[in-house]
Amino acid sequence: MIHADIIRKEKISPTVFTLYFHWNATVLPGQFVMVWAPGTGEIPMSLSHLGKEKAFTIKNYGQTSDKLINLEPGERIFFRGPYGRPFSASKGKTLLIGGGSGMASLHPLIKIGSSGLIAARTKDELLFMDEFEAGKVIATTDDGSFGIKGNVLAGLKQLDLESFDMIYACGPEIMLYSVYNHLKDMKVDAELSLERMMKCGIGVCDSCSINGFQLCMDGPTFTMDQLRYMNEFGSEKLTFSGKRVKVP
Ligand SMILES: Cc1cc2nc3c(=O)[nH]c(=O)nc-3n(C[C@H](O)[C@H](O)[C@H](O)COP(=O)(O)OP(=O)(O)OC[C@H]3O[C@@H](n4cnc5c(N)ncnc54)[C@H](O)[C@@H]3O)c2cc1C
Ligand code: FES
Incomplete structure (x- = not known):
């Protein structure tokens, strides 16, 4: 089991926190680790930040995630990995489609100049919007509190999807399934997590x-x-x- 001390904690929405730590390892976008909260459980988690300083961006879903987001700087986090097949390297113009905490695994790909479509239930749950280059991101919210009112499909219809060389998507399965159905007859390369x-x-x-x-x-x-x-x-x-x- 690997362990690291939390060096910083940021609240990025009412229910989502980013925990930063040092870990000298190579992890590729799309890979994950198994994070252990002693006495509670072990859950899969992507790394939202992959530089020398790494981070988990965690949404409070239940017992284990709740325990993790309540850790404070100076406390220790335990995990093993990295595991899984990463996203393949992008070639050219890239679009990220993220739903809810699925944006955590896509976050490392924003800095390659990607465009974004972020879907969430409400404005508070739109993660990392301000990290995209100006004019490169659109958002949908189910309740219309920000961006286009509706689900991810409303956003997909606004984009010229075949103009992208690669599309990466991560989010709830119901959202990914709509993305898949919308893309399946188009001439686009896409990978879904x-x-x-x-x-x-x-x-x-x-x-x-x-x-x-x-x-x-x-x-x-x-x-x-x-x-x-x-x-x-x-x-x-x-x-x-x-x-x-x-x-x-
Ligand atoms: C590859 C991968 C990467 C992920 N990356 C992130 C991330 O970066 N940030 C983030 O907030 N969440 C991420 N998740 C989701 C996260 O693992 C679940 O939200 C978490 O497991 C919830 O556990 P809990 O004990 O807090 O909630 P619980 O109340 O126990 O469960 C809530 C729901 O979480 C799911 N879940 C619970 N345990 C597991 C498990 N062992 N494996 C998979 N799903 C489980 C189930 O759907 C369950 O209904 C990722 C999941 C996977 C598979
Ligand atoms: S989590 Fe055990 S086989 Fe994949």
Whole structure:
């Protein structure tokens, strides 16, 4: 288990915090680590900052994430990794499509000059908007409190998607599934980062399986061609106890 001391903590929305720490390792955009909160649990987490100073940007969902975001500078964070297949290197004009805390895994790609489409329920949940170059980002909010009123589709319709050389997307599965359906007949290269229950993170427990792929080893990033053959994408997943349920 790797450990690092938290050097800084920033509140970036009412429910999302970024925890900075030093870790001398190479991690590529799209990879993740398993973060351990002793006595509570271990959860998969992308790194939102990949320089010498690294960071997790964590949304408060439940028990483990709540414990992590309540850590303070000087306290220790434990994790193992990095794991998973990174996004492939971008070539040319890049678009990032992020929903909610999915923007954490896309954050390292903003600085390559990417454009952005950020989707959230409400203005407070739009992450990292001000880090894009001027005029390169649009937003949608379900409640219309900022940007275009509606879900991610309303934003996709405003963009000339085939003008991008590469599209990277990360967010809730329902959002990613709409992105996939909107893009699937277009001439665009896209990679989507999926979420599944992860227990081991190293290809042993199979809790993250999707149509014979293991998300922790073969993903979490998948190409449009791979997604075409995954009928469980947007439809079924396993719970922590291994029960197969419908994707909400
Ligand atoms: C590859 C990957 C990268 C991620 N990166 C980030 C990130 O950068 N920032 C961020 O805020 N969140 C990220 N998540 C989501 C994060 O792992 C879950 O929000 C977290 O597991 C919630 O755990 P909890 O105990 O706080 O909540 P709980 O109340 O226990 O669970 C809430 C929901 O979180 C999901 N969840 C719980 N445990 C796991 C688990 N072991 N594996 C996968 N999902 C789980 C389930 O859908 C569950 O219904 C990532 C998930 C994956 C798979
Ligand atoms: S999390 Fe155990 S096989 Fe992927």
